Amino acid sequence: xxxxxxxxxTAQHSPESEVRDVTGIGFGAANLALAVALHESGAGDxxxxxxxxxxxxxxxxxxxEGSSLQVSFLKDIATMRNPTSDFGFLSYxxxxxxxxxxxxxxxxxxxxxxxxxxxxxxxxxxxxxxEYGVEATGVRPVTDAGEVVAxxxxxxxxxxxxxxxxxxxxxxxxxLPEGAETGERVWHSSQLLxxxxxxxxxxxxxxxxxxAGQSAAEVAAHLMERYPQAEVCAVFSxxxxxxxxxxxxxxxxxxxxxxxxxxxxxxxxxxxIMRYHGGTNYAVVDEDVLQxxxxxxxxxxxxxxxxxxxxxxxxxxxxxxxxxTAAVRVEFLPTGEHADLDADLVVxxxxxxxxxxxxxxxxxxxxxRRDAAGQVLIGRDYRLSTTGDFRCGxxxxxxxEATHGIASTLLSMVAVRAGExxxxxxxxxxxxxxxxxxxxxAGNRG
Numbered sequence: 001x002x003x004x005x006x007x008x009x010t011a012q013h014s015p016e017s018e019v020r021d022v023t024g025i026g027f028g029a030a031n032l033a034l035a036v037a038l039h040e041s042g043a044g045d046x047x048x049x050x051x052x053x054x055x056x057x058x059x060x061x062x063x064x065e066g067s068s069l070q071v072s073f074l075k076d077i078a079t080m081r082n083p084t085s086d087f088g089f090l091s092y093x094x095x096x097x098x099x100x101x102x103x104x105x106x107x108x109x110x111x112x113x114x115x116x117x118x119x120x121x122x123x124x125x126x127x128x129x130x131e132y133g134v135e136a137t138g139v140r141p142v143t144d145a146g147e148v149v150a151x152x153x154x155x156x157x158x159x160x161x162x163x164x165x166x167x168x169x170x171x172x173x174x175x176l177p178e179g180a181e182t183g184e185r186v187w188h189s190s191q192l193l194x195x196x197x198x199x200x201x202x203x204x205x206x207x208x209x210x211x212a213g214q215s216a217a218e219v220a221a222h223l224m225e226r227y228p229q230a231e232v233c234a235v236f237s238x239x240x241x242x243x244x245x246x247x248x249x250x251x252x253x254x255x256x257x258x259x260x261x262x263x264x265x266x267x268x269x270x271x272x273i274m275r276y277h278g279g280t281n282y283a284v285v286d287e288d289v290l291q292x293x294x295x296x297x298x299x300x301x302x303x304x305x306x307x308x309x310x311x312x313x314x315x316x317x318x319x320x321x322x323x324x325t326a327a328v329r330v331e332f333l334p335t336g337e338h339a340d341l342d343a344d345l346v347v348x349x350x351x352x353x354x355x356x357x358x359x360x361x362x363x364x365x366x367x368x369r370r371d372a373a374g375q376v377l378i379g380r381d382y383r384l385s386t387t388g389d390f391r392c393g394x395x396x397x398x399x400x401e402a403t404h405g406i407a408s409t410l411l412s413m414v415a416v417r418a419g420e421x422x423x424x425x426x427x428x429x430x431x432x433x434x435x436x437x438x439x440x441x442a443g444n445r446g
Contacts, residue, residue: 015159019150020046022425023163025136025360027051028058029119029411030169030397033077033418035126036087040078043426044129048161050153052135056123058116061190062215064222069115070214070244070286071254071411072108077122080256081419087125092118134160140363141392148367148390165425168360169397172352172409177210177316180348185326186319189215189349196226203227204344208328210316211349212236214244217285217293219349224296224307233309233341235316235330241293244284245277253277253405254412262405263380274406281406282351311339319346354399354409357384361394378403381424382417395421 022038024031027049038044078085085091089110093099102110110118123130134155142150142162151166152159174188182188187195189211207230209220216234223232252258253273262270285293297308317329317338328341358376361368369377369385377385382404384394397417401408 015152015161018162020048020161020163022047022165022167023151023153023161024049024167024169025153026169026171026397027053027056027123027130027132028169028171029077030414030418031167032119032123032126033081033414034167034169034397034421035129036078036085036122037081037415037418037422039126039129040082040085040087041422041426043422044126047129048163049130050134050136050155050160051130051132054133056120056132058119059112059190060116061193061195062218063113063116063193064218065113067112067218068107068109068286069112069411070109070246073110073115074108075412076118076415077418078415081415087122089118092121095121131160136160136360138360138363139166141367146389148364148392151364151392151394154363163392165393165395167395167397167421168357168399170355170357170360171398173355174348175351175353176348177350180319182348183321185321185344186346187348189219189347190352192219192222192347199227199345204230206231206233206341206343208233208235208316208341208343208346209349210235210347211283211351212238212241212285213283213349213351214285214289215351216349217241217289219347220308221289221293221296223347230344231307231309233311233330233343235311235314237313237315237333238283239312240310241285241290242279242283243287243290244281245279246286250277250280253280254407254410256413256416259404259407259413260380263403270402270405274401277406281410314339352409354401357394357396357399364390364394375402380404382421383424393425395424397421 021043024034024047031049035044035047035049038047073089074080076089078087079089090099093102136153137156138154140152140154141148142152150162150164153161153163153166174190176188204227207223209216209223209232216236220232220234223230262273265273293308297310300306300308311330313333314330315333317331320327326343326346328343328346330339330341331337332339367387367390369387371377378396378400379385382395382397382400384396386394398409407413
C-alpha cells in the first residue's frame with residue numbers, strides 16, 4: 001500500500017526535491033471532484049492541481065441566462081460518492097441561504113449560472129490545492145535503479161512539480177467541421193458570451209448557427225432574444241431538432257454500474273450501446289428548449305415577422321469572410337440546391353472532443369502499453385497500463401468514452417469516478433489482470 005504523507009507543503013520548495021503523491025492537470029469539474037475526494041480522505045495535503053486559466057472557470061462562454069443544467073443537482077461533485085459530504089450542492093445552497101428557495105422551484109435542474117457558482121464555491125474552499133495560470137506542457141520520467149519512480153511535470157522547460165501519480169483532466173476541445181476556419185465573425189459556440197459584446201453596438205442583421213444539438217438550439221434562442229431585429233438561420237443535416245431521451249430507463253446508461261457493464265463488454269456490444277443511447281446526449285435538445293424554439297417560430301409566422309429560419313436537411317458548404325460580413329453557402333441535401341447568405345456572424349455549435357492525454361505524455365510514451373490498434377490501454381480504475389519498470393500511476397478523466405462509456409465526458413459520473421481514482425491511488429492498486437481487461441473486481445454492484 002502506498003502511504004500518503006500528512007504534512008502540508010511549505011510555500012517555498014524545490015519542485016525536484018519535494019515529491020507529491022498526486023498532481024492533477026486541469027481543474028475543471030472532474031479534477032475538482034478528485035480534489036474533494038482526496039481532501040475528504042485526508043490525502044489532500046500532498047496533492048497539487050495545475051490549471052492554465054488564471055482563475056476557476058467552467059464553460060463561461062455558454063453561461064446563458066435562463067439555461068439549465070441537464071443532470072440532477074444530486075450528481076454534483078461529491079454526493080454520489082459521499083452523500084454526507086459538505087461539498088455537495090445542498091451544502092452550497094445552505095451556506096448561500098437559498099436552500100428553501102431552491103426547493104420551492106420544484107426542480108432537480110439548477111441553472112448553469114448557479115452551478116458555475118457552486119463549482120466556484122467548492123474551488124475557492126480548496127484554493128490551497130491548486131495553482132492557476134500554469135499550463136502543463138509535458139512530463140519527464142525520474143528513474144532510480146532502472147525504474148521510473150516519479151514524474152516531473154513541465155511547463156515549457158520549467159519543472160513545476162515532481163509527483164508519484166498524475167491525473168490528466170484537461171477538458172474538452174471545440175470540434176469544428178473539417179476545413180472550417182474561425183475568425184472575427186466566425187467562431188465556436190464555446191466563445192459565445194465572450195464574442196457577442198463586440199456586436200452589441202452594431203447588432204447583426206443575420207446570424208448563422210450550425211448544429212442540431214442543445215448548444216445550437218440555445219445559441220439560436222439567445223441570438224433572437226439579444227438581437228430582436230436579426231434573422232437567425234439554423235443549419236443542420238437532420239430534418240428537425242430531436243428531443244433528448246431523458247427517460248428513466250434510458251438514463252440507466254449513466255448509472256455507476258453501467259460503467260462496469262460497458263468496460264468489460266465485447267467491442268461489438270460497446271458499439272451497440274453507444275448507438276442505442278446516443279440520443280441521450282448527442283445532437284439532441286431538451287424538450288422545453290425545443291418547444292420554446294418552435295413556439296417562437298410559430299408566433300413569428302402569426303405576426304408576419306419570421307426571424308428563425310430553419311434550414312433543415314442541409315449542410316454548410318463554405319464560409320468566406322468579406323469585410324463586414326461573411327458569404328455563406330448552404331446546400332439543401334434532398335435536391336442539391338444552394339442558398340447563398342450574407343451573414344454578419346457564423347456560430348459553429350458543433351460539439352466537443354476530448355483532449356488527447358498523449359499530448360502530454362511524450363516523455364514516457366515508451367512505458368505505455370497499447371492494444372493491437374495502437375490505442376493506450378486504460379484500466380477500469382482509469383489508470384493507464386504501463387510496463388513493469390514503471391512505478392508511477394497515470395490516470396485520465398474524460399478521454400475514456402471508448403473504454404468506460406457515454407458518461408465519461410459528462411457530469412453524471414464525476415463524483416463516483418473521483419472516488420474510484422482516489423481509492424486506486426491511496427490503495428496503490430496495481431492489478432495487471434484488471435488493467436488488461438479481466439473482470440477481477442466486483443465493481444459498483446457489490
